[in-house]
Amino acid sequence: MGFLVTTLIYVVVGIIACLFTRICCNRGPSSNLFHLTLIITATVCCWMMWAIVYLAQMKPLIVPILSEEE
Amino acid sequence: MGDGGCCPTMDLLRSEPMQLVQLIIPMESAHRSISYLGDLGLFQFKDLNVEKSPFQRTYASQIKRCGEMARKLRFFREQMTKAGFSPSTRSTMDTEINLDDLEVKLGELEAELAEMNANSEKLQRSHNELLEYKLVLQKAGEFFHSAQSSAADQQIEFEAHLFGEGSIDSPLLLEQEMSTDFSKQVKLGYVSGLVAREKSLAFERVLFRATRGNVFLKQATVEDPVKDPVSGDKINKNVFIVFYSGERAKNKILKICDAFGANRYPFTDDLGKQYQMITEVSGKLSELKTTIDVGLVHRGNLLQTIGYQFEQWNFLVKKEKSIYHTLNMLSIDVTKKCLVGEGWCPVFATNQIQNTLQRATLDSNSQVGAILQVLHTKESPPTYFRTNKVTSAFQEIVDAYGVAKYQEANPGVYTIVTFPFLFAVMFGDWGHGICLLLATLYFIIREKRLSSQKLGDIMEMTFGGRYIIMMMALFSIYTGLIYNEFFSMPFELFGRSAYDCRDPSCGDASTVGLIMVRDTYPFGVDPKWHGTRSELPFLNSLKMKMSILLGVAQMNLGIILSYFNAKFFASDINIWYQFVPQMIFLNSLFGYLSLLIIVKWCTGSQADLYHVMIYMFLSPTDDLGENQLFTGQKFLQIVLLLLALVAVPWMLFPKPFLLKKQHQERHRGQSYTPLHITDDFELESHNDAHGHEEFEFSEVFVHQLIHTIEFVLGAVSNTASYLRLWALSLAHSELSSVFYEKVLLLAWGFNNVVILIVGIVVFICATVGVLLVMETLSAFLHALRLHWVEFQSKFYEGDGYKFYPFSFTLITEDEE
Numbered sequence: 032m033g034f035l036v037t038t039l040i041y042v043v044v045g046i047i048a049c050l051f052t053r054i055c056c057n058r059g060p061s062s063n064l065f066h067l068t069l070i071i072t073a074t075v076c077c078w079m080m081w082a083i084v085y086l087a088q089m090k091p092l093i094v095p096i097l098s099e100e101e
Numbered sequence: 102m103g104d105g106g107c108c109p110t111m112d113l114l115r116s117e118p119m120q121l122v123q124l125i126i127p128m129e130s131a132h133r134s135i136s137y138l139g140d141l142g143l144f145q146f147k148d149l150n151v152e153k154s155p156f157q158r159t160y161a162s163q164i165k166r167c168g169e170m171a172r173k174l175r176f177f178r179e180q181m182t183k184a185g186f187s188p189s190t191r192s193t194m195d196t197e198i199n200l201d202d203l204e205v206k207l208g209e210l211e212a213e214l215a216e217m218n219a220n221s222e223k224l225q226r227s228h229n230e231l232l233e234y235k236l237v238l239q240k241a242g243e244f245f246h247s248a249q250s251s252a253a254d255q256q257i258e259f260e261a262h263l264f265g266e267g268s269i270d271s272p273l274l275l276e277q278e279m280s281t282d283f284s285k286q287v288k289l290g291y292v293s294g295l296v297a298r299e300k301s302l303a304f305e306r307v308l309f310r311a312t313r314g315n316v317f318l319k320q321a322t323v324e325d326p327v328k329d330p331v332s333g334d335k336i337n338k339n340v341f342i343v344f345y346s347g348e349r350a351k352n353k354i355l356k357i358c359d360a361f362g363a364n365r366y367p368f369t370d371d372l373g374k375q376y377q378m379i380t381e382v383s384g385k386l387s388e389l390k391t392t393i394d395v396g397l398v399h400r401g402n403l404l405q406t407i408g409y410q411f412e413q414w415n416f417l418v419k420k421e422k423s424i425y426h427t428l429n430m431l432s433i434d435v436t437k438k439c440l441v442g443e444g445w446c447p448v449f450a451t452n453q454i455q456n457t458l459q460r461a462t463l464d465s466n467s468q469v470g471a472i473l474q475v476l477h478t479k480e481s482p483p484t485y486f487r488t489n490k491v492t493s494a495f496q497e498i499v500d501a502y503g504v505a506k507y508q509e510a511n512p513g514v515y516t517i518v519t520f521p522f523l524f525a526v527m528f529g530d531w532g533h534g535i536c537l538l539l540a541t542l543y544f545i546i547r548e549k550r551l552s553s554q555k556l557g558d559i560m561e562m563t564f565g566g567r568y569i570i571m572m573m574a575l576f577s578i579y580t581g582l583i584y585n586e587f588f589s590m591p592f593e594l595f596g597r598s599a600y601d602c603r604d605p606s607c608g609d610a611s612t613v614g615l616i617m618v619r620d621t622y623p624f625g626v627d628p629k630w631h632g633t634r635s636e637l638p639f640l641n642s643l644k645m646k647m648s649i650l651l652g653v654a655q656m657n658l659g660i661i662l663s664y665f666n667a668k669f670f671a672s673d674i675n676i677w678y679q680f681v682p683q684m685i686f687l688n689s690l691f692g693y694l695s696l697l698i699i700v701k702w703c704t705g706s707q708a709d710l711y712h713v714m715i716y717m718f719l720s721p722t723d724d725l726g727e728n729q730l731f732t733g734q735k736f737l738q739i740v741l742l743l744l745a746l747v748a749v750p751w752m753l754f755p756k757p758f759l760l761k762k763q764h765q766e767r768h769r770g771q772s773y774t775p776l777h778i779t780d781d782f783e784l785e786s787h788n789d790a791h792g793h794e795e796f797e798f799s800e801v802f803v804h805q806l807i808h809t810i811e812f813v814l815g816a817v818s819n820t821a822s823y824l825r826l827w828a829l830s831l832a833h834s835e836l837s838s839v840f841y842e843k844v845l846l847l848a849w850g851f852n853n854v855v856i857l858i859v860g861i862v863v864f865i866c867a868t869v870g871v872l873l874v875m876e877t878l879s880a881f882l883h884a885l886r887l888h889w890v891e892f893q894s895k896f897y898e899g900d901g902y903k904f905y906p907f908s909f910t911l912i913t914e915d916e917e
Binding site for chain 2: 033061062068077091097099
């Protein structure tokens with residue numbers, strides 16, 4: 032799976048979560064906007080974390096060197 | 102004041118719109134109206150009688166009455182806890198009690214209880230005295246008995262001696278001697294009683310000195326501690342009996358006894374009388390005992406009946422007291438027929454308040470209704486966020502730093518996500534996350550039961566933050582999966598590792614290393630890194646860069662929120678001369694650094710980013726050489742550096758001058774239009790005087806200078822500050838791997854059940870104590886700091902004050 036595919040998964044999950052809260056706890060526009068903000072923030076945070084770790088391992092400058100087994 | 106706003110409203114982002122309201126309430130329905138408003142709990146009264154002392158206020162006497170009743174209730178509570186009753190929570194809400202009836206009832210109950218206490222105390226005292234007396238009788242009786250028998254022995258011996266030896270010697274002389282002895286013999290007096298054991302030595306010494314040794318003191322220890330009749334405490338005591346001769350010695354001894362708190366009791370050496378007294382005392386004792394028991398039962402019954410209704414009464418008294426306190430904040434109309442109150446309420450509650458007032462008017466059969474009138478003021482209203490049980494804990498975190506200025510953007514909205522997220526970056530381990538989640542789920546599931554009972558200080562705090570902890574646990578499970586750590590063990594959950602040996606023999610795996618044979622591990626850190634020699638360099642570089650990226654992102658979010666604030670308050674100056682240059686400054690330096698980090702990762706370049714950043718300042722025109730990441734980098738760097746240099750004066754100079762100009766314009770405009778100020782606007786003009794102080798240019802300029810310096814220096818230090826994310830996450834993973842390897846695996850290696858069990862116990866204790874409790878606390882504190890300082894300093898003023906409505910539910914919570 033490449034970077035873009037997984038990113039797309041995050042986007043889809045985010046959208047599903049947004050729709051889910053919209054349907055399940057619809058308490059007026061200001062409340063919905065609040066829930067939307069929370070979910071977007073959470074999705075962006077999670078995606079950033081994953082993306083950083085993924086990018087850092089994409090073109091490794093150092094590789095794992097096993098420690099000498101005793 | 103900007104009330105226009107720019108964007109659709111969002112819950113919790115801005116304080117509810119508030120308004121200053123004037124209430125005119127007729128005297129006869131005032132009490133009921135305030136009581137109903139307290140039930141509603143959406144109105145904050147302003148004190149209109151600040152200049153009056155508590156005694157000068159209208160309802161001072163009622164408050165005093167309530168205070169007196171509260172005192173009686175406290176007395177009852179004391180008595181109940183002493184007797185071991187607890188006020189039953191299932192309060193029998195039988196009838197609505199009138200305050201006056203309650204006062205009478207409380208008075209009666211108090212008098213009854215006080216009398217009972219006095220009686221039982223008296224009885225207890227005489228009971229204790231009798232007990233002591235009995236002891237004295239017994240012990241002193243023993244003295245006399247043993248003394249008599251030894252004396253009799255001596256007598257017999259003496260007589261035997263006499264008859265055995267003295268048959269030839271002069272018996273007459275002896276007889277004579279004996280007779281003179283009897284005539285010389287003085288009647289010895291004695292005093293008996295009890296003295297505390299620790300004082301007994303001193304007592305003896307003082308007695309000896311005072312009488313120059315002309316006393317004979319005999320003591321016997323009482324094995325069990327005795328209740329002192331005066332104090333009621335249990336004390337170890339000695340029974341003593343002092344023999345003396347002479348009236349003066351007696352007086353001295355009595356005085357010494359008093360001084361040592363030794364209780365004296367009469368005693369006879371006549372055996373028959375002794376027995377008689379002992380039986381008499383025993384009879385009295387049992388009689389007293391039954392009396393006391395009956396009294397106690399009676400008292401218990403009384404306290405029990407009080408306990409049934411205690412909570413209800415207590416609540417009623419507190420409620421009444423708060424009502425009168427509130428009434429005292431209202432000012433009396435000139436005609437003395439109305440009370441005039443002012444206060445803040447949310448705009449959405451206007452109708453509710455009006456209905457409440459109407460209901461109060463109807464219920465108290467008042468002729469005139471209460472009047473609600475919205476006032477216009479320049480005073481800053483209190484800040485009120487409508488939070489629920491989940492968001493309130495997060496709001497507390499923000500409020501602990503400072504309550505938001507009225508209607509400024511509330512960082513609490515983002516804190517709900519970013520706070521647990523940053524916590525989890527430092528606490529990434531999904532095993533620990535699950536432990537934390539289970540602990541907090543226990544709190545959440547038993548929420549109803551736990552919230553009603555009293556918890557300890559620390560438990561209370563944990564319980565209050567249960568939803569924060571839940572979010573933290575969820576995010577730690579996520580970051581733990583990313584870091585691929587389960588109690589520091591990696592798992593290959595998301596596909597196979599990207600790395601493998603170069604050749605089947607795997608000979609150079611520990612010298613040159615593995616080779617990347619597949620695509621990048623799709624989710625999180627590759628499990629192969631764990632335990633390798635290059636693990637630490639790799640993770641350090643990764644986590645450091647991650648900290649910077651997350652930090653720059655969060656600081657940008659903060660600055661963007663300052664844009665929304667400026668937009669909301671319609672302040673173009675803040676947008677163009679604060680938000681824009683700040684954005685440019687931060688991103689031309691650290692945004693650029695973030696870009697370099699990402700480019701380096703994507704291209705796999707060997708460039709040294711430190712070198713690039715440092716030489717961007719030192720010699721921007723130099724060739725980058727092997728450190729070049731992309732074409733045109735040199736040109737971009739020069740542009741960014743210039744932008745950053747321009748942004749500083751841009752932040753500093755225009756704003757104070759523009760503010761000055763604005764002020765002058767407004768001032769000129771005002772001087773032309775003072776005519777329409779009539780009586781209606783009296784209040785407003787009054788408040789205007791406060792709002793429009795003289796514009797001090799130097800002050801504004803210095804303020805702006807400080808702000809600019811703070812931002813410029815802060816941009817560097819705050820970015821560096823985010824490195825704590827790396828440091829704490831490193832510490833956490835190192836600690837957990839030490840516990841795993843050095844405790845659990847070591848114990849496993851011994852192949853011994855006992856050692857293994859000890860190892861497991863130590864591992865669990867260390868994991869819970871160090872990782873789950875202490876590490877949670879430290880990561881919590883660091884996340885707190887990142888939010889308070891690094892994030893909120895970008896936009897948050899936090900100089901507002903909280904909306905504190907008059908509400909009965911708040912009153913009862915306060916008390917605890």
